Amino acid sequence: MAMTDLDIPPVRPSRAVQRPGAIQRLMSDYGQEIVVLLAIVALFAFVTMINPRFISANNLTTIFAGNAYIAVAAIGMSMVIITGNIDVSVGALIGVLATISGTLAVAGYPVWVAWFAPVLIGMAINGLIGVLVAYARIPSIVVTLGALSILRGGLISATGGTWISDLPPAFMVAQKKLFGLPVPLVAMVVLTLLAAAWMRYSAFGRSLYALGGNPEAAVATGIPAERRIVAVFIIHGFFAGLATILFATQLQVIQSTVPPNLELTIITAAVIGGVSILGGSGTVIGSTLAAILFATIGSALIFTNVSAYWLRAVIGLLILATVLADMFRRSRRI
Amino acid sequence: MGKVLLSAILALSFSTSLSQAQSAWTGGDDLPTNPLACDATAPTPTAKPYDGGVPTNAPDRKGKTITVVDVPKLVGIGYFNATSKGIADAAKEMGTMNAKTDGPSKANIDDQITLIDNYITSGVDGILFAANDPVAIAPVLKKALAAGINVVGYDANSTPDARQWFVNQAEFNGIAKSMVDAMAAEVGEEGSFAIVTSTFTTPNQARWISEMAAYQAKCHPKMKWLETVEAQEDNILSFNQANTLINKYGDELKGIFGMTSVATPAAADAVTQANKCGSVAVVGLATPNAMKPYVSSGCVKSVVLWNPVDLGYAAAYVMRAVADGDLKGGATSVKAGKLGELSVINGSEILLGAPFVFTKDNINDFDF
Numbered sequence: 001m002a003m004t005d006l007d008i009p010p011v012r013p014s015r016a017v018q019r020p021g022a023i024q025r026l027m028s029d030y031g032q033e034i035v036v037l038l039a040i041v042a043l044f045a046f047v048t049m050i051n052p053r054f055i056s057a058n059n060l061t062t063i064f065a066g067n068a069y070i071a072v073a074a075i076g077m078s079m080v081i082i083t084g085n086i087d088v089s090v091g092a093l094i095g096v097l098a099t100i101s102g103t104l105a106v107a108g109y110p111v112w113v114a115w116f117a118p119v120l121i122g123m124a125i126n127g128l129i130g131v132l133v134a135y136a137r138i139p140s141i142v143v144t145l146g147a148l149s150i151l152r153g154g155l156i157s158a159t160g161g162t163w164i165s166d167l168p169p170a171f172m173v174a175q176k177k178l179f180g181l182p183v184p185l186v187a188m189v190v191l192t193l194l195a196a197a198w199m200r201y202s203a204f205g206r207s208l209y210a211l212g213g214n215p216e217a218a219v220a221t222g223i224p225a226e227r228r229i230v231a232v233f234i235i236h237g238f239f240a241g242l243a244t245i246l247f248a249t250q251l252q253v254i255q256s257t258v259p260p261n262l263e264l265t266i267i268t269a270a271v272i273g274g275v276s277i278l279g280g281s282g283t284v285i286g287s288t289l290a291a292i293l294f295a296t297i298g299s300a301l302i303f304t305n306v307s308a309y310w311l312r313a314v315i316g317l318l319i320l321a322t323v324l325a326d327m328f329r330r331s332r333r334i
Numbered sequence: 335m336g337k338v339l340l341s342a343i344l345a346l347s348f349s350t351s352l353s354q355a356q357s358a359w360t361g362g363d364d365l366p367t368n369p370l371a372c373d374a375t376a377p378t379p380t381a382k383p384y385d386g387g388v389p390t391n392a393p394d395r396k397g398k399t400i401t402v403v404d405v406p407k408l409v410g411i412g413y414f415n416a417t418s419k420g421i422a423d424a425a426k427e428m429g430t431m432n433a434k435t436d437g438p439s440k441a442n443i444d445d446q447i448t449l450i451d452n453y454i455t456s457g458v459d460g461i462l463f464a465a466n467d468p469v470a471i472a473p474v475l476k477k478a479l480a481a482g483i484n485v486v487g488y489d490a491n492s493t494p495d496a497r498q499w500f501v502n503q504a505e506f507n508g509i510a511k512s513m514v515d516a517m518a519a520e521v522g523e524e525g526s527f528a529i530v531t532s533t534f535t536t537p538n539q540a541r542w543i544s545e546m547a548a549y550q551a552k553c554h555p556k557m558k559w560l561e562t563v564e565a566q567e568d569n570i571l572s573f574n575q576a577n578t579l580i581n582k583y584g585d586e587l588k589g590i591f592g593m594t595s596v597a598t599p600a601a602a603d604a605v606t607q608a609n610k611c612g613s614v615a616v617v618g619l620a621t622p623n624a625m626k627p628y629v630s631s632g633c634v635k636s637v638v639l640w641n642p643v644d645l646g647y648a649a650a651y652v653m654r655a656v657a658d659g660d661l662k663g664g665a666t667s668v669k670a671g672k673l674g675e676l677s678v679i680n681g682s683e684i685l686l687g688a689p690f691v692f693t694k695d696n697i698n699d700f701d702f
Binding site: 051053056058059062066067069152153155156159162163165166175247250251252253255256257259260295298299302303305 | 439584608
């Protein structure tokens with residue numbers, strides 16, 4: 001987990017001062033990410049021994065590209081959770097944006113309008129949520145629960161439940177390849193790396209950790225808390241919009257409902273990837289690895305003939321273990 | 335600490351029911367099966383006494399205008415839009431029924447129970463329902479019966495004594511026969527196939543899978559079932575699961591059964607994107623609109639379903655007949671407007687008719 005000097009009480013020396021070895025520093029900065037990565041590697045090794053087709057090019061594509069939209073949405077979600085907030089409406093938002101995107105594409109607008117208009121709309125909707133959270137001081141879980149009902153109900157009322165088909169082939173960006181790799185995979189990797197670097201090295205990125213770790217101290221150091229919260233929700237809307245492009249262009253039919261519990265899956269990716277549910281720590285590399293881990297587990301269960309019931313059970317256990325580990329680390333630090 | 339609670343709830347929501355019914359094929363239930371004849375011989379109906387419930391002190395509603403609420407599994411999907419259109423059509427035709435549809439925005443039994451409970455309190459004459467869980471919905475339906483409300487199910491049943499009648503869209507063995515025959519015609523008598531379903535405990539899907547297993551063993555004994563995978567009602571997950579099946583079995587996989595309107599088009603998309611059209615057949619239950627792109631492209635040849643508009647239409651007519659006191663235990667048929675006489679089966683069920691197979695030739699005649 002990434003740690004800032006800000007979220008440690010000032011009376012005690014920061015651990016970074018002791019200059020531990022490179023491996024120790026890597027473990028302290030990216031402990032959970034490494035655990036998730038090792039879990040993926042171990043699963044790959046184990047299942048490939050049982051059935052070598054697991055690492056065929058086609059199956060690797062299924063695993064790495066299949067959950068790309070979840071990984072991209074989890075980038076923005078991680079940022080929101082790092083600031084100590086939460087968004088339970090993102091699944092419904094993606095459903096609404098996908099319908100808007102498909103409607104524009106079918107209506108004959110240029111495909112880039114169909115792709116990027118939803119990104120702007122997502123930023124606007126989440127900007128509004130951010131204003132309510134930051135300035136009206138309504139807890140984010142309350143605001144986003146409200147947004148969840150509004151978006152989901154609105155989607156069903158507006159579409160009447162009809163599905164969108166006859167999408168133009170040029171719209172299907174998620175089915176295309178870039179440098180021989182599926183677009184969702186490339187998008188997931190590039191966006192994750194850019195966001196991770198920005199979170200780690202920019203002053204803005206660091207201020208998000210400070211806001212989640214110790215809001216009073218953050219404000220005392222001159223961080224404009226309200227503006228940053230609004231900004232982080234807008235950025236989250238941006239990533240939700242990009243996730244929508246991948247989601248809406250994967251299949252030839254856009255449904256007016258979203259995958260059940262999509263918001264939970266996205267939050268879970270962030271949490272298992274090491275983002276503390278209490279805010280202040282975690283990285284988007286972790287959330288992306290966790291999204292890949294879910295896809296790997298799902299595929300591994302089929303390849304090893306284990307009931308899919310275990311996928312849900314295993315993910316549930318992972319969440320509990322991760323949250324307990326986070327609690328434990330915190331209790332040791334204080 | 336509220337957030338710790340949130341994460342605990344998160345964790346719990348993923349670790350739901352681990353119990354699993356074992357049957358011949360994974361994903362089926364363990365109830366007895368009754369496969370139809372391999373040719374088109376109609377089965378002889380078995381007589382069974384009325385086993386539905388009875389409302390307490392229901393007022394005389396004969397000929398009076400009644401207020402009916404329709405509570406489907408969820409709203410916002412093509413299928414239940416079609417059933418509520420059928421209900422609305424019938425209500426308009428009769429002129430003595432005010433019907434409205436109000437369902438949960440996702441297929442959640444708790445939301446559905448709350449909704450029904452609210453309508454009992456606010457006072458309606460009749461409740462039409464499609465249950466998200468046959469057992470869990472029973473208490474609230476019994477409460478409706480006890481309040482003198484007429485209760486009729488369609489699409490997904492409850493336990494029989496919790497409602498008066500159930501309109502059965504197609505008998506499970508009828509659907510199973512249509513599905514397996516269509517698959518055998520496409521992949522041959524020795525073809526191997528897999529199934530993509532919603533969850534292993536979804537009642538309709540589990541029943542169909544069991545009947546498909548029984549019918550295949552009886553009439554297409556050399557076909558080979560590889561496995562069943564779950565995909566919730568999640569289109570991208572269905573797509574990923576179908577892809578994983580294609581990756582796992584390679585050329586051995588000749589066909590995929592899709593068991594829901596979500597799984598079938600997603601499986602067809604996976605086959606299309608893997609360039610396997612023609613070598614992997616997709617046969618499934620789905621609404622025609624969802625399947626039009628794949629049927630038009632020739633990738634999918636048979637989509638099995640009944641007509642959900644007719645299903646809603648029949649449910650509304652059954653509700654009218656029950657409210658009028660014309661349909662009672664022991665009846666052998668009921669009049670359902672333009673559908674004519676529908677027969678009573680299994681004690682307290684009304685059979686809609688034989689399943690319908692949508693093909694390239696007829697799919698464009700439907701819009702739901």
